[in-house]
Amino acid sequence: MSRLGNLLSIVFLIAVFVECSQATLIAKEKNVSEAMIDLSGWEVSEGIVNLNGVWDLYWNQLVAPEQINGLQEKPLKVHVPSVWRSANTEKQPLSNMGYGTYRLRMILPADEPSQPLALYVGGVATSYRLWINGELHAVNGAVGTSLQTMVPYNLPKVITFVPQPGSNELVMQVSNFVQRKGGIWEPVRLGSTEQIRAEQLFSFASEVFIIGCLIVMGLYHLGLYVGRRKELSALYFGGLCLAVAVRTSVLGEAVLLNLFPSLSWEWAVKLEYGSIFVGMHMLTIFVYKEYLDMKGLMVKISAVIHSSLILLILLAPARIYTHLMLPYQLLVIAPVLTVLLIIFLRTALKRKIDSIINMVGFIFFSTAIIADILFYNHLIPYGDFAPYGLLILLFSQSIHLSLKFSHTAEKAERLSVELIVANETLEQKIKERTIELRRSNEELSRINDQLFRNEQFRRQLLSSISHELGTPLTAIRALSSAVADGLVEQDYKKYAKRIYERTELLERLINDLVELTKLETELTSFQFQKVDITSFFHHLYSCYEMDMLERAAQFTWESPTYKELKEKGTAFASMDIHRMEQVIVNILSNAKKFIPDEGIIEMKVELCEHDLGTAEAVVSITNNGPLVPENELEAIFERFYRSKESKHAIKGSGLGLSICKEIVRSHQGSIAAKNIPCIGFCIYFTIPVWFEREEGMENDEHFAGGR
Template sequence: MEFIRRIKFAAIPIFLTVGLVIFSLVLSSLSTAASYSLEGGRVDLSEWKMNEQPIVPLTGEWSFYWEELLEPQHFQVDAVTPDAEAVYVPRPWTSYQLNGRTLPNEGYATYRLLIRMPNELEPGLTLGLYPKSIASAYRLWVNGSVKGGNGIVGPNRESMTPSSYPEVIYFDPQSGWNELIIQVSNFSQRNAGIWQDMELGTADDISRLRISRVAVQLFVVGIFTIMAIYYVFVYFNYRREISAVLLGLLCLSVAIRTVVLGESTALYLLPHLPWEWAVKAEYLSIAATALLLMLFIHKEYPGDTSIRATKAAGVVLSACMLFFLLTPARVYTYYLSPFTWGVLFPVLMYTMGVYILSAFRRRRGSLMNAIGFLFFTLFAVNDMLFYNNMLATDDLLSIGLLCFLVAQALNLSARFSRAMQESEQLSLKLKQYNRILEQTVEERTQSLRESNAQLSHANARMADIEQFRTRLLSNISHELNTPITSIKGFAKALRDGIITVNAHKYASRIYERSLLLERLIHDLIELTKLETKQVRFAMEERELEPFLEELFQQYEWEMEEQCLRYHSDFTPMTTGIYARIDPIRMEQVFANLISNAIRHTPEDGTITVRSRLYPLEDRQWIAEVSVIDTGSGIPPSMHEHIFERFGQVLEQNEGKPHNGSGLGLAICREIMDYHQGEIGVRNGVHEGSEFYFRLPVYERIEKGATGA
C-alpha cells in the first residue's frame, strides 16, 4: 500500500510533463503537418489549400552558394550566376561537403528558394515567414525586395555584426514563382547557417504561432521565476533550509536560460542587450544549473552522495563558468560538445544514480524525485543531441526541469505538511506536558508548603528548645549554685577551723546538700531523656485493681512513720479491667505524688488514694487515680507552673521553697504523655491538694467467661 501511495504521488509530475509535451506538440503541429517536397531549390505550392494547412515548413533542398553574398540582381536573366549546390535545410552548413571537404564554421553564403504559388490568390493576401534561428547574421529578400534580417552580414569578422533571434517577416506573394534569397554570415559562434526550421503561412496563422510560442515560453519562465522567489522567501524565513535557496537559484538559472533561447524573449524585452551577453547567459545558466543540481542533491541526500564528487564537480563547473565569462562566443561555443559530454552528461548520470540509490534505500520522497529527475534527464539528453546537431527536435530542457521542480515542490510541500502536523502534535503534547507540569508544580508547591510549615514548626520548636536550653542552663546554674555554695561554705569553715563545735552536724549538712545535688542532676538527666524520646518503655498489659492495691500497700509503713493517716478509696472493679503500661514508670509517677503529699501534709494529716472509672464506648474506659492530702493546698494560678521544670510552690507560712528539685512533676507529665494519659491537680486554697492522673483502660473478656 505504501508503494502504491508513493506511485500515486509520483504520477503527478508525470502527468504534468506529458501534458506540457502534448501542449508543445499541438502548438508545433501546425508546422509539422503534411509538408511539400523541396527539391533542387524549388517547391511547388500551386495546390496549397491554406484553409486546410495554414503553415508549411520549408524543409528540404535549397540552392546554396558558398562564400557568395548574392542579391536578386545576380539572378537576372542576363546575369552570370555561380553554380549552386543543393543542400538540406534546416541544417548547419558545417554538415555540408563541397568538393570533398566539410565547410568550416566561419564563413558566409547565400541561400535561394523558388516557391510556386497558386495562379489565383486571394486579393490582399499576406504571407509570413518565420525563420526561427539563422546564425549568426542574415539579410532576406522576397521577390527582389528586402524584407528583414538580423545583425549585419559581412564577408569577414570585422564587417559583420551578429544577432540571432526569431523574427516574423511579412510579404505579399505573387501568382506563379516567388523568389526567396537569404544572405548568411557567421564569424562569431559554433553554429552557422539556417539550422532550425523556417515556416511559411498566412500572416494571421504565422502571427498566432509566434504569439503562442512566446506565450508558452513566458508561461514557463514565469513559473520558474515565481518558484525561485518562493523558495528564496522560504529560505529567508527558515535559514536552516539550505535546500530551499539552492532550489530557488536553480529555478532562476533555468528561467534565464529559457528566456534567452527558443523564442529569445529576452531580446524583445531588452532590445539593447548585446548578442554576446545573451549567448554568455545561455552557457553560464546551464553550467550554474548543473552546479546547483550537484549541491542540491548533496544537501538532500548526504548519506548517498560523495563529497569528493561534489567538490570535483564544483571546481570543474566553476572553471567552465569562468572560461565562458573571459572568452568570446567564437571561442567557447566551439567547446560545446566537450562541455556537454565531458561535464554535463556525467553530472546527469551521477545525479540520476544518487536518486535511484536513495529510492532503493527508501529515503523519504526519493521515489518521486527519481521519477521527476528521470524525465529531466531524458529532456536534457534531447537538448544535448539537438544542440550538437544529432537530433532534429527542439529545446525541451525547460519542460523536463519543470517536471523535476514540480516533484521537488510536492516533496517540499509534503515536508512542510509533515512539519506542521508534527508541530501540532508537539503542541498538543506540550499542552499535556504543561498540564502535567502544572499539576506537578501544584503538588510540589503543596509539598513545599507542607515542608515550609513543618520547617516553620521545626524552627519554632528549635526556638523553643533554644529558649528552653537557655532557661535550663540558667535554672541549672541557679539551682546548683545554692547547694554548691552551701557545700563550699561548710567545707571552708571546717577547713579553716571556724567551725569547731558540732562539726558532725555540719558534715551531715554537707552530705545532705550533696545528695540534693545528686538527685537534681539525676532528675535533669531523666527529664531530658524523656523529652528527647531517648527512653524506651517496657509496655505490658496489667490488670488495674491489683496493680493499684500493690502500689498503695508499699507506702503504709512510711505513712505510719510520718504520723499520717493513710486511706484508700478504690471503686470496686469487675475482673478484666486492664491497662497497657510500663509498671516501673507508673510506679515512679505514683511515688512522686505520694512523696509530694507527704512533704506538704502536716502531722496528723490524712492522705487518701482514690480510683474512679469513667466509661467511654465499646468496652473502653478512663481510669482516674488521685492522691489527696490535707496540706496547705496550691493556688489555682500555680496549677500549670508546678508541672514545668523547677516549678515549685512557696510555702505560704515560711516564704521558702520545699526541699526538692522541682523536676518530679515535669518528669511525671512526660511519663503520662508516653502512656497517652494526662496528669493534673485540683483543689481550693487551704483545702489541701488532689493530684490525679488518668489512663485509658479496657475490659478484656477471658476465654470461657460469659457476659452478664
C-alpha cells in the same frame, strides 16, 4: 569508474549512429537538380508548411538577387535546415565559419488571387539579409565577409509579403564568424499572416508563462532561505530556477531581446551558456545537500569546473567557448546526471512517497536536458524542453515540501500529546521532567513560528502567481486542453479541466481583442457586395425582433416612406453583410442592456442626399434607457469604456462598440451617439449609398414606410 566509462561509450555510440543516419538521409538528396519547392497544390487553409529540402548555396559569395542569374558558377546543393558542416550534399563538409548566399524557388498556386503570406525565420547563425522576389524584407545584424565586418544578431522574425502567382524567389545572405554553428539550422516556416503570428504569439506567451513561473518559484525558494539561513537546499534550488529562467529568456522567441533590443548578441550568448553552467552546479549541490546532507567529491569538482567555465565565457569571445559545449555535454552533464539519478534511486528505495515523486520529477528533468542536448547538436528536430522538465521537477519538489510541512505538524502534535501526558504524571516526576518540558515548549514555539512563516510565504507565492499569470493566459487553454484530453498521463486532468473552464470567459475577451486589433490594423478581409439598404436592415430587424422582445416591451421599425423611395429610387450600398450584421447585433445588445423594465427600442433607417450628388443612409437604434453624460458620448466607442452610471448593466467585454466603429469606418462611414430629450439614448451610423430606379417598384411596398 568502469560504469562511468561504459556510459560514456554508450553515449558516444548513440551519437555516431545518429550522425550516420543523418549522413545517409543527406546522401539520398544528392540527385536533386534544382532548389525548388512545389507548393502549387498547397492551400493556406491546410496550415503552415516548412520550407525544408535542398537549397542553392553560393559559398563564400554575397550575391544580390539581380546578380544571381548572371553567375556562371554552379551553386552547391545544401540541405536546409542544417549547419554548414553537415549541409553540403555534393562535396566534403563546409566550414561553419564563413559566408554564403542561399537561394530557393517556391512554386505557389497560379490560379488564385494573391493574399498576404508570412515567413517565420528562427535560427539563422548568425546574421542575414533576406530578399523575396528581389525586394529586401528582413535584416538581422550585419552580414560581412570577415569577423571584423559582420555584426551578429539572432532574433526570430515574422516577415510578411505579398507573393506572386506561380514562381517566387527567396534569396538570403548569411555570415558567421562568431560561434560553432553557421547557416540556417532551424526550419523556415510559411503560412498566412494570421497563422504565423498566432503560432509566434502562442510560443512567446508559453515562454513568458514558463519564465514567470520559474522566476516566481526561484524567488520563493530564495525567500525561504532568507527566512531560514539553514535551508541551503532552498537557496540552491532557487538558483537553479532562476538560471533556467535566464536561459529560456534568450532562447526560442528570445523574450529578453524583445524586452531589451539593445542587448548585444555576444552578451545574450554569455547569458545562455553561463546559465547552463550555473544551473548544473546548483542542481548538483542541491541534490547532495537535500538527500546526502554532505559535500561529496563531485560537488568540489563541479565547483572548480563550472567556475572555470564561467570565467572563460566572461573573458573569451563566443567563437571560442561555444566549441566547448559538446565536450561539456559528454564529459560533465552526462556523468553528473547519471550520478544524481543514482542518488535519487537509492533514496527512492526507502519507499517513501516523497522520495519516489522526487525521483520521477528528476527523471523528467534529466530527459528534457538530454533532449535539448540532442536538439542543439541537430540530432532531433525539436528542443527547448528543459524549462518544462524543470516545472515537473518543481511540482515534485512542492509535494516534497508539503509532506515535509506535514511531518513538522505531526511532530508538533506529538509534542503536544507528550506535554499533556507529562502534566498528568505523578507529582514525584514533575521536578524530574521540568527541564524536559521547558525544552519541549521551546521546540513547539520554534515549530509554530516556522509554520507561520511558511504559511506567509505560501500566501505571498499564490498572490504573486495570480499577478504574473495575466500576460500568458492565451497559452493556458491550449495547455489545459491537452491535459484534459488525456495527453498527459499524470493525475493532472481534473485540475487542467478546471483551468480550461475558467479561461473560456477570458478567451471571449481575447477573441474580441484579436478581432478589434485586426480591424484596426486592416488585417480583416471584407466581402463587399451590392445590397438594398432598406430590405437588408428590415431583414435584420425581423431576425432579432423576438430576441429584443425578451426584455423590451416594444421593438419598432421605421424606414423611408413609399413616396420617398418612389421619388429617389432604391438605395443601394456596398457592404459586407456579415460584418454589418455584427454592427447591428452589437448596438442592439447594448440597447437591450440599458433599457428599464417595459422598455422601448426603435430601429430606424433614413436616407439623406447631399450636394454634388452624394447620399448616405443613417441607421439609428434608440432606447428609452438612461442618458449618457454629454462629455462621454465620444468615449463610449473607446476600448473598455464603462460609464460611472452604468453599474446596473450586464457586464461585457467593453469592446463591442469599438468593433462597430472599426467596421463602419471600413465601410467609409461614421458612427456616433446622442441624447434625445424626453425619448432616450440613440446610437446611429452612416454609410454611403446611391439610388437606382427599377421598373415595377411602384408595386413593391413591402419594405417602405413600415413602423
